[in-house]
Amino acid sequence: MTDLEAVRRWLAEKVSSRRLLHSEGVLAAATDLADSHGVEAAPLQLAAMVHDCARELAGDELLRRAGEWELPLRQVDRISPVLLHGRVGMEMARRELGIDDPRVVSAVYYHTAGHPDMDIADKLFFLADHIEPGRGYERVDELRRLAAADVDAALLLAIDINLDYLSASGKTVDPDTLALRARLSGRNHSP
Numbered sequence: 167m168t169d170l171e172a173v174r175r176w177l178a179e180k181v182s183s184r185r186l187l188h189s190e191g192v193l194a195a196a197t198d199l200a201d202s203h204g205v206e207a208a209p210l211q212l213a214a215m216v217h218d219c220a221r222e223l224a225g226d227e228l229l230r231r232a233g234e235w236e237l238p239l240r241q242v243d244r245i246s247p248v249l250l251h252g253r254v255g256m257e258m259a260r261r262e263l264g265i266d267d268p269r270v271v272s273a274v275y276y277h278t279a280g281h282p283d284m285d286i287a288d289k290l291f292f293l294a295d296h297i298e299p300g301r302g303y304e305r306v307d308e309l310r311r312l313a314a315a316d317v318d319a320a321l322l323l324a325i326d327i328n329l330d331y332l333s334a335s336g337k338t339v340d341p342d343t344l345a346l347r348a349r350l351s352g353r354n355h356s357p
């Protein structure tokens with residue numbers, strides 16, 4: 167069952183109208199990026215409707231569901247359970263809607279923190295989450311221009327904007343983000 171409108175109704179029951187609007191914005195941005203970079207848009211449109219479906223669950227509920235469904239848990243997930251929202255949300259979509267297209271799964275999994283194994287579609291989806299029309303932070307227009315021109319350079323900028331935000335707000339950095347940053351900037355990283 168991959169009817170986009172049905173998935174949108176499913177999402178509307180799980181999140182606030184503000185987050186629904188964000189998800190629709192991600193859908194629009196992902197469609198534009200996919201079209202302009204020659205990537206199939208349909209899996210990313212589905213990912214847009216799924217990626218934040220668990221974003222409004224409390225940390226202890228994210229941990230509870232991850233435990234019940236036996237999702238792999240890292241130390242950093244226990245410290246900062248919000249990092250689980252993509253993986254828990256994908257599992258909800260798999261269980262409730264039967265969505266298991268690996269292109270949707272990887273885009274949703276990697277949207278939260280990035281990952282060195284991202285393919286071009288995952289990267290475009292990550293960028294779409296950051297540049298959708300509802301975003302208004304400083305440098306978003308610079309990121310929008312770069313996303314149209316140079317995907318890896320845009321991803322590096324998006325990560326650096328994230329890292330600045332995380333460090334300013336004292337939040338936990340996912341090691342996958344640092345590994346991706348090292349990959350993009352051409353340095354080796356330890357596994």
Ligand SMILES: [Fe+2]
Nearest residue numbers: 217218221278
């Ligand atoms: Fe998210």
Ligand SMILES: [Fe+2]
Nearest residue numbers: 188217218295
């Ligand atoms: Fe999002």
